[in-house]
Amino acid sequence: MSTPSLGADALVDQAECFKTFLGLNQPELGDKFLFVMGLTGAGKKNHSPRVIQLQREVVDEKKNLGETAAGIAAAEYLYKARLEHNNQLKRLNTELERTSLGSDKEYSLQQQELKAEVDKEIQQTEQGRRAMVKTMVDLHQTETRALKQRILNLRSQFEAEVQNKEMMLQDVQESCDALQKEVARLTNHPQQQQLVARRTKTD
Incomplete structure (x- = not known):
């Protein structure tokens, strides 16, 4: 050394x-x-x-x-x-x-x-x-x-x-899931989809 x-x-x-x-x-x-x-x-x-x-x-x-x-x-x-x-x-x-x-x-x-x-x-x-x-x-x-x-x-x-990010990601995921369910529901019920579209135009 x-x-x-x-x-x-x-x-x-x-x-x-x-x-x-x-x-x-x-x-x-x-x-x-x-x-x-x-x-x-x-x-x-x-x-x-x-x-x-x-x-x-x-x-x-x-x-x-x-x-x-x-x-x-x-x-x-x-x-x-x-x-x-x-x-x-x-x-x-x-x-x-x-x-x-x-x-x-x-x-x-x-x-x-x-x-x-x-x-x-x-x-x-x-x-x-x-x-x-x-x-x-x-x-x-x-x-x-x-x-x-x-x-x-x-x-x-x-x-x-990391825990905070995971909570935020979970919130985003829940929002996406809810939005997908709403889209699926409207797709299965065209009349409700048209009603929503009219309401949107009226608003």
Whole structure:
């Protein structure tokens, strides 16, 4: 499965958005939810191409969230962020081991504090990933419920229109039947037909 191609500006924008979402820019919890709402276009009357694509991939193509374009882009960023944190942690561990053999205790303490900070960022990344997956699932379920409700409403409207058309057709059929009976009756009674014709001329 190929990863969707994105322009450089789009990648930078997504990276900044994901950094904010993952807590690296320290947003409020409400901001994270609003970010995902804005990213997918949920809650808008006219949905963005992203949420339409997400619906098509999940509903029509039966893909898991991780297989969608949005899921792949999110997973790619999270993987790179986690990889960078792990690499940074390895470098710090190496530096910490090297400095622990020396006499500079203050520098060693700084390295330990920096290591703790990186560990915290890794934990925030993992928490952000779980929160993002949960939010995407919740948004998908909300969109699915709304779509099902719309289908039910359209079906009810269609059935009501069909019933109305059938009633109108029945009325027309009854009128035609009555007219045919009248024509047949007049045909079988020529005198009455002449009488009706005279009355019509008189009127």
